[in-house]
Amino acid sequence: MTEAVAARQAALDFGRTRSRTATWLKRCSVAAGLTLLAGCNTLLPSGGRRPPPRTDSAPVSAPAPTENVVSADDSRHKIALLLPTSGENADIGQSIANATTLALLDINASNIRMTTYDTARDPRGAAQRAVADGNSLILGPLLGDNVVTVAGVAQQRNVPIISFSNDSGVAGRNVFILGHLPSQSIDRVVRYAVNHGKKRIAGLVPQNVYGQRATGSLTSAVRAAGGTLTAIQPYDRTSQSVDAATKALAQAGPYDAVLIADTGRAAMAAAPLLRRNGAGTAQFLGTELWNTESALAGSIPMRGAIFASVSDDLYRQYAQKYQTRFGKMPFRLSSLGYDAVLLVANIAKDWRVGTPFPVQRLTDPQGFIGIDGSFRLLPNGLNQRNLEVQEVEDGKFVPIDPAPRGF
Numbered sequence: 001m002t003e004a005v006a007a008r009q010a011a012l013d014f015g016r017t018r019s020r021t022a023t024w025l026k027r028c029s030v031a032a033g034l035t036l037l038a039g040c041n042t043l044l045p046s047g048g049r050r051p052p053p054r055t056d057s058a059p060v061s062a063p064a065p066t067e068n069v070v071s072a073d074d075s076r077h078k079i080a081l082l083l084p085t086s087g088e089n090a091d092i093g094q095s096i097a098n099a100t101t102l103a104l105l106d107i108n109a110s111n112i113r114m115t116t117y118d119t120a121r122d123p124r125g126a127a128q129r130a131v132a133d134g135n136s137l138i139l140g141p142l143l144g145d146n147v148v149t150v151a152g153v154a155q156q157r158n159v160p161i162i163s164f165s166n167d168s169g170v171a172g173r174n175v176f177i178l179g180h181l182p183s184q185s186i187d188r189v190v191r192y193a194v195n196h197g198k199k200r201i202a203g204l205v206p207q208n209v210y211g212q213r214a215t216g217s218l219t220s221a222v223r224a225a226g227g228t229l230t231a232i233q234p235y236d237r238t239s240q241s242v243d244a245a246t247k248a249l250a251q252a253g254p255y256d257a258v259l260i261a262d263t264g265r266a267a268m269a270a271a272p273l274l275r276r277n278g279a280g281t282a283q284f285l286g287t288e289l290w291n292t293e294s295a296l297a298g299s300i301p302m303r304g305a306i307f308a309s310v311s312d313d314l315y316r317q318y319a320q321k322y323q324t325r326f327g328k329m330p331f332r333l334s335s336l337g338y339d340a341v342l343l344v345a346n347i348a349k350d351w352r353v354g355t356p357f358p359v360q361r362l363t364d365p366q367g368f369i370g371i372d373g374s375f376r377l378l379p380n381g382l383n384q385r386n387l388e389v390q391e392v393e394d395g396k397f398v399p400i401d402p403a404p405r406g407f
Helices: 003-010 090-107 123-132 144-157 182-195 209-225 239-251 264-279 288-292 294-298 313-326 332-348 359-363
Strands: 077-083 112-118 137-139 161-163 175-177 200-206 228-235 257-260 283-286 306-309 368-370 373-377 383-385 388-393 396-401
Touching: 077 090, 077 123, 077 332, 090 112, 090 313, 090 332, 112 123, 112 332, 123 144, 137 332, 144 161, 144 175, 161 332, 182 200, 182 209, 182 257, 182 283, 182 288, 182 306, 182 388, 200 209, 200 239, 200 264, 209 228, 228 239, 239 264, 257 264, 264 283, 264 288, 264 294, 288 306, 288 332, 313 332, 332 359, 332 368, 359 373
Parallel strands: 077 112, 077 137, 137 161, 161 175, 200 228, 200 257, 257 283, 283 306
Antiparallel strands: 306 388, 368 373, 373 383, 388 396
C-alpha cells in the first residue's frame, strides 16, 4: 500500500469535516476455511447448515462501480449500501462493497436485497434515491461529512444508518458508527504502558482533526491510567516540523513512552528523529492506524513499539477468501462491511419484511462477534470494541495482551 493510499485510508473521516446468549468464545472450523467464534451474539457463519460458496474457481472480478436498479420485491428486506464506488476513494469503497457481497454469499442471505449507491459525487442524492427506493436501513456511508449529509435525508424518513465512519462526532439519533475509534485504541495502549511501568507519557500528533481528537484522548487516557502527561507536540508532517516537535518533547522533560498518533509510515519517519533528539529508550506507542501498515513490522527503529488494535486472527482467513474470490487483497477497512452484513442478517432472522428495522436490537448489551472480534453498539451511536495490544517484533506484529472476552 502506498503512503498516499495508507494515509487516505487512515484518515478518511478525521481528515474531513466533523464529523449471552450465554456461550463464550470458542473456535470451530468452516469448510470454506474461515475459523469462527461462538459467543456473545455470534455473527460469523456456523457452516453447519449448508456448504459454503466455492472458492476453488477462478477469481471473480468485482462488479463495475455502477448503481444497481431496484425492482419491486416484497419478499426481502431492502438494504441500501452507500459507498464511494468512483472517485478518489473508489478503491476503498469497492473493497467494502466486495466484502458485503462475500458476507451475503457466506450466509446465503436470501431474505436480504442490497443495493449500492455511489456517494462520490452526490451523497445527498444517493441518500434520496436510497430512501425513495424503499430501503429500510442504510449501511454506510464511509466519510464523516457524508454521514452528516445522508443522515439529514434518512432521519426524515426514520431510516437508521450503520456507518463505516470512525468519526464520533457524527454518531447519534439512529446513526451508528462501526469504524475503529482512535480514542479506544489510545486508552488501551496507554493503560497497558502505564501498568507496565511507563508512567511518564508524551505525545506526538499531526496537525489535523485526527490529531486534535488524539490530543484529547491521550490527555484523558493518561489521567485515567494514573500516569503523567509530560507534553504533547503537534507537527505538520514535514521533516523540519517533526524534528522541531521531537526536540520540544525532550525539552519539556524526560518521558518513558511517547504516543505517535499517526499512520505507521509517519511513525517510521518520526522514530529516528525521536531517538536522535532525546527520546532515549522511551517506548513508542501507536494507535489502530498502525495495523494497516505492513512495512512497519519490519522497521528496525520500531522494534519494541506497541499499539492497540482489533485482532487479525480472523481477518487473515477472511482476507484469503476475499483474494480467492476477487483476485486481490482487501483493504483492512473492508471487514467493517462484512461484519455489518452479518449483524443485519442476524437481526433479520426475526425481522418481518415490510416493517421498520428494529433499531433497538443493535444495542444489545451482550454485544456481537465478527471478523474484528467482539464489539457492541451503544445507544449514543458509538461502538465499543475489545482490543488487543500488539508489539512490533522481527517483521511481524505479535499479540502481547489479548483482547478481553465479552463485556
